[in-house]
Amino acid sequence: AQSVTQLDSHVSVSEGTPVLLRCNYSSSYSPSLFWYVQHPNKGLQLLLKYTSAATLVKGINGFEAEFKKSETSFHLTKPSAHMSDAAEYFCVVIHTGTASKLTFGTGTRLQVTL
């Protein structure tokens, strides 16, 4: 079975400093991985996705993630946090053979302070 583990339930950074949200995956096969963001009382928005192409994936709003097979990780980073980045972030994997069945991590709440 495929799963993802988000290592931090809450991360707090100052505006203008780097962001690192950590995600490890477990998969018997080459996984497809995603990062989604959810702002309060909103639906989920796709930030970026990895589907076995380039290991460094660039997404929207300056976010990027690197797929590291040796470490089974897919950490999300951003060089400089902005107040508008405050939200809940979900690391997601797709089950092999069921491309429409997403498995979500437990989420990381990002707080950005002045």
Place this chain on the structure above:
Amino acid sequence: KAGVTQTPRYLIKTRGQQVTLSCSPISGHRSVSWYQQTPGQGLQFLFEYFSETQRNKGNFPGRFSGRQFSNSRSEMNVSTLELGDSALYLCASSLEGRDSVPDTQYFGPGTRLTVL
């Protein structure tokens, strides 16, 4: 192009009642998936419909059901509501969602269901 829309946005029901939620996918998208989001269980997959057929199903009781119409719009029904069904129900659409090609899923704003 309009995004995924869900109606109603908020709903209050009492235990034992049933409820129907609606989802209109992005134009041209044929796959619709439903997810339940709660503080305790997080985001969990309910089921997925493609071409009016349920293609994938999560681990939810039979009280949770759905259907898809020929125009790809989907409805989700929950019968005999329980307090624990209070949640944000999210709908997502994708082009086809074939096993070999993980199409991006686009989410709607959700329906907030409160069961009293």
